[in-house]
Amino acid sequence: MALKQTPSQTVGPYFAYGLTPTQYGYDLPSIAGPELATEETDGQPIRIVGQVFDGQGQPIGDAMIEIWQADAQGRYAHPADSRNPNATFRGFGRCGTGTDPRNRFVFETVKPGPTGDGSAPHTTVIVFMRGMLTHAYTRLYFSDEAEANAADPVLASVPEDRRDTLIAKREDTAAGVVYRFDIHMQGDRETVFFEV
Amino acid sequence: MSTAPRDWTAHPPYLYAGYKSTTLRGPTKPLIPLKQSLSEMTGPVFGQDCLGPLDHDLTRNGRKNGEPLGERIVVTGRVLDEAGRPVRNTLVEVWQANAAGRYVHKVDQHDAPLDPNFFGGGRCVTDEEGNYRFHSIKPGAYPWGNHHNAWRPNHIHFSLFGPTIATRLVTQMYFPGDPLLPLDPIFLGTPEGARERLISNFAIDVTEPGFALGYVFDIVLRGPAATPMEA
Ligand SMILES: [Fe+3]
Numbered sequence: 001m002a003l004k005q006t007p008s009q010t011v012g013p014y015f016a017y018g019l020t021p022t023q024y025g026y027d028l029p030s031i032a033g034p035e036l037a038t039e040e041t042d043g044q045p046i047r048i049v050g051q052v053f054d055g056q057g058q059p060i061g062d063a064m065i066e067i068w069q070a071d072a073q074g075r076y077a078h079p080a081d082s083r084n085p086n087a088t089f090r091g092f093g094r095c096g097t098g099t100d101p102r103n104r105f106v107f108e109t110v111k112p113g114p115t116g117d118g119s120a121p122h123t124t125v126i127v128f129m130r131g132m133l134t135h136a137y138t139r140l141y142f143s144d145e146a147e148a149n150a151a152d153p154v155l156a157s158v159p160e161d162r163r164d165t166l167i168a169k170r171e172d173t174a175a176g177v178v179y180r181f182d183i184h185m186q187g188d189r190e191t192v193f194f195e196v
Numbered sequence: 197m198s199t200a201p202r203d204w205t206a207h208p209p210y211l212y213a214g215y216k217s218t219t220l221r222g223p224t225k226p227l228i229p230l231k232q233s234l235s236e237m238t239g240p241v242f243g244q245d246c247l248g249p250l251d252h253d254l255t256r257n258g259r260k261n262g263e264p265l266g267e268r269i270v271v272t273g274r275v276l277d278e279a280g281r282p283v284r285n286t287l288v289e290v291w292q293a294n295a296a297g298r299y300v301h302k303v304d305q306h307d308a309p310l311d312p313n314f315f316g317g318g319r320c321v322t323d324e325e326g327n328y329r330f331h332s333i334k335p336g337a338y339p340w341g342n343h344h345n346a347w348r349p350n351h352i353h354f355s356l357f358g359p360t361i362a363t364r365l366v367t368q369m370y371f372p373g374d375p376l377l378p379l380d381p382i383f384l385g386t387p388e389g390a391r392e393r394l395i396s397n398f399a400i401d402v403t404e405p406g407f408a409l410g411y412v413f414d415i416v417l418r419g420p421a422a423t424p425m426e427a
Pocket of ligand 1: 353
């Protein structure tokens with residue numbers, strides 16, 4: 001390679017007015033927010049909810065979570081995925097943990113379909129916060145896809161006793177289907193992060 | 197086409213004792229290798245249509261009743277991949293403190309004045325050669341609680357996507373000759389030999405006569421993997 005990568009630096013504590021301004025009430029429209037889907041979006045509407053915990057088990061109030069997912073048919077809104085040339089579902093969301101009283105991130109989206117390469121339905125999750133000099137990648141799988149999860153090559157590459165950290169638990173509530181996905185930065189239940 | 201790995205001789209580790217907040221927040225277990233699939237070879241696409249008319253001009257996008265205070269600057273550069281190819285049409289987001297070292301963010305309690313005419317956030321999209329360009333105000337240094345008498349050097353926060361989620365980068369741009377750099381744990385947490393890539397260069401040819409000082413900050417994102425993915 002001719003050039004060297006520019007180093008990563010922390011997002012710091014004050015990202016909100018730049019990266020998630022609408023969510024935090026600043027006077028700048030966000031380029032992406034916690035709502036990926038509208039009523040018109042094809043697929044099963046779901047809510048993804050979670051907290052981010054530090055090494056002492058305290059919920060973190062200044063993290064930013066990004067998600068990237070396929071649509072209900074398993075297609076990505078990107079030129080590398082030629083199966084979805086007229087994508088209306090962008091598949092990208094951003095949510096800070098500082099506006100919810102329990103420091104949760106809450107995404108309104110649709111359940112992604114299988115991408116057709118043998119992997120179980122999943123969502124890419126990127127974690128940023130003060131105190132992380134470099135972002136971390138993880139994946140969210142769905143607890144009601146046990147069969148597909150059992151055949152997923154990425155899950156299979158994760159030590160069995162840690163796989164659970166990647167499975168969002170389905171809860172059927174009056175408001176609809178909720179998947180709970182907590183992220184533990186450290187400790188016994190430390191979330192699996194990937195070298196992407 | 198898959199993306200070259202993160203170069204850990206360039207990026208800071210998750211745990212760096214000098215930067216105290218990493219102690220309870222950085223993952224402690226080794227990252228698990230992930231063979232890139234379509235999920236990692238795609239990412240969100242943001243074009244000009246996501247930009248407001250003043251998003252690239254921080255000297256104007258926060259004006260209420262006059263000009264923001266401080267030293268006007270132009271910040272420009274190219275976004276390239278490791279192979280030296282321009283990263284075209286990619287979103288660049290920035291945020292920064294005002295000239296007094298105060299952020300608009302509600303949690304920033306630093307006892308320095310807010311500027312009613314400065315917001316401090318902006319964005320633009322690179323052109324066909326990978327160029328981006330912002331007008332802004334030189335951000336001030338500000339104190340933080342990491343250790344006694346800790347001050348962040350002047351910096352602008354940058355966020356970039358590149359072609360896929362694998363090329364995602366959040367970084368900070370510093371200014372040449374800043375005496376706080378050798379004292380800053382966030383800068384020092386970056387591997388030696390790579391840190392200097394975070395420092396912009398002053399450029400008289402970018403400087404706009406009678407208006408703003410010019411700084412150049414080129415950004416290099418992960419490039420194509422050396423060997424193609426097996427089918
Ligand atoms: Fe900062």
